[in-house]
Amino acid sequence: MNDALPGPQTLPTPAVSAPAGWPAPATPAGEPDDIREVLVDGGRRRAHMHADLSPLRGRQLNVAAVAGALEAHGVDHFLVRGMDDRTPVIGVNEEDRVAALGALEKLGAAGPCYVSQVLPKPPIVSALRDAADPAAWVDLHRARALKMTWFRIDPTEKLVLGAAYGCEIEFWRPDRKADVLRAPRRNRMMPAVSMAGVPVEVGEHRFTRLAAATKPGPRFRTRPEFDHSLPDDIDFPIDVVYTWVDGADPEWQRRRAEVKGEAFHAEAASESRYINRDELKYSLRSLHLNAPWVRNIYIVTDRQRPAWLDLSAGNIFLVNHEDIFPDRSALPTFNSCAIESQLHNIDGLAEHFLYLNDDMFFGRPLAPQTFFLANGNTKFFLSQNRIPIGPITSLDSPVDAMIKNNRRLIEERFGRTLTQGSQHVPYPLRRSILAEIEREFPAEHARTVRSRFRSATDLTITYSLHHYYSFLTGRALPGHVNYGYVQLAVPDLAARLKRAEARRDWDTFCINDAFSTYAQLQQQMAILEPFLEAYFPVPSPYESAGQR
Structure with a gap:
């Protein structure tokens, strides 16, 4: 099976x-x-x-x-x-x-x-x-x-x-x-x-x-x-954590501009590349349909809330940054790596959880064994991309630079050189291991926490470090999913999405928010929204009655 x-x-x-x-x-x-x-x-x-x-x-x-x-x-x-x-x-x-x-x-x-x-x-x-x-x-x-x-x-x-x-x-x-x-x-x-x-x-x-x-x-x-448990049966609770931001929110843009020391212009902000596609709504639909074994859902956000979100189901919660950052002086932060470094501080979070960005989706019904082993160990999913050997250079992408920081820690601790990142699929994580990483690498972890914007000195913990550290300490194994990656800025976007809807053979897929002009984003929306509505037509319990 x-x-x-x-x-x-x-x-x-x-x-x-x-x-x-x-x-x-x-x-x-x-x-x-x-x-x-x-x-x-x-x-x-x-x-x-x-x-x-x-x-x-x-x-x-x-x-x-x-x-x-x-x-x-x-x-x-x-x-x-x-x-x-x-x-x-x-x-x-x-x-x-x-x-x-x-x-x-x-x-x-x-x-x-x-x-x-x-x-x-x-x-x-x-x-x-x-x-x-x-x-x-x-x-x-x-x-x-x-x-x-x-x-x-x-x-x-x-x-x-x-x-x-x-x-x-x-x-x-x-x-x-x-x-x-x-x-x-x-x-x-x-x-x-x-x-x-x-x-x-x-x-x-x-x-x-x-x-x-x-x-x-x-x-x-x-x-x-x-009426017996088999060796591969999973009987522990599994939660889901999202990090979410509405980049089109003027108040959020104002806070961001103040921290960066830039002037905030409302007119320019309204023409920004930020556009709300409601991916989170459809990601929650995919979760409701295809991973019904999930216990609680936590949405980590900077004092924001989607207009359509209904919290009355009883197993979905909004978590503000102030709730998970013990060091409040590190806030506000606009660095996803810093936010991800604090996920283990979510009150009530299960030991085992999946971390998702809002552009990740469950494409078809999945068993929890896709992501976890019954003994509590996690799985991880390596990408085919290779990270260049050598120090950080100006040619490195931000992600490659952060993985090189991870690489240095892994080399110093385990004598192994990591060369791959992860696929953009739901990341299986353990709360105790995230806390352990914070204790084991305190200086690097603290530097990431206090970095308000992405920096070449950051660690990328949920994307990479957790998986390698868990593997090399005997608590994770490589896994496999049939994974899809949709890049929006391609000329044949409509044909790719139509093919994905017809086949429905992806376990999970990611719709990447690549840089585009505002006009291009509007054109993409005209294609993307009907695709998501067709792929996930059943409203989840987390949508307000008006939305349903």
């Missing part, structure tokens, strides 16, 4: 009962069962529309529909820990096949639904048939596993959840000599379960890594054999 999962496609659930505490399989109360026809993979499918759709929500709805139908017909069943985080799997005793197929056929007739054979593997893989057609079930009476698929879409019809999230039903063979039920194929845990086992209800995190053990959620009927 891969850590990175293919994303949803772009372009009323059956009214059955579900066990207490499970998500209702029907559309939300008071919302009509809106059926739309959508084009998917060159074919037209009838789909259920949901205003609150997400990959995890779609999975929950499909489990509830199948489990509810089996329960309503008295068919014993249990959830299985399958090989794909998106696809739920339910096990049924082979001796209950006739009753189970009868319940599922009735479920398929209740609304737009599709059925397909999974095992034995059919000649045409994933050939979906209308589950309301009795003929579709004729060939399934000997199938060892089949799948029920509901297509689910958001109101814009841009987010489409299809067969990857369909619920698979396996028929487990009784072995009375061994007193077990044997699985028809491999799963992540057990080849067999006891025939005499008493069903238990366990948390959703036992069956998909998209759900977090540390967050409340539905509970599922399973067998005791599946």
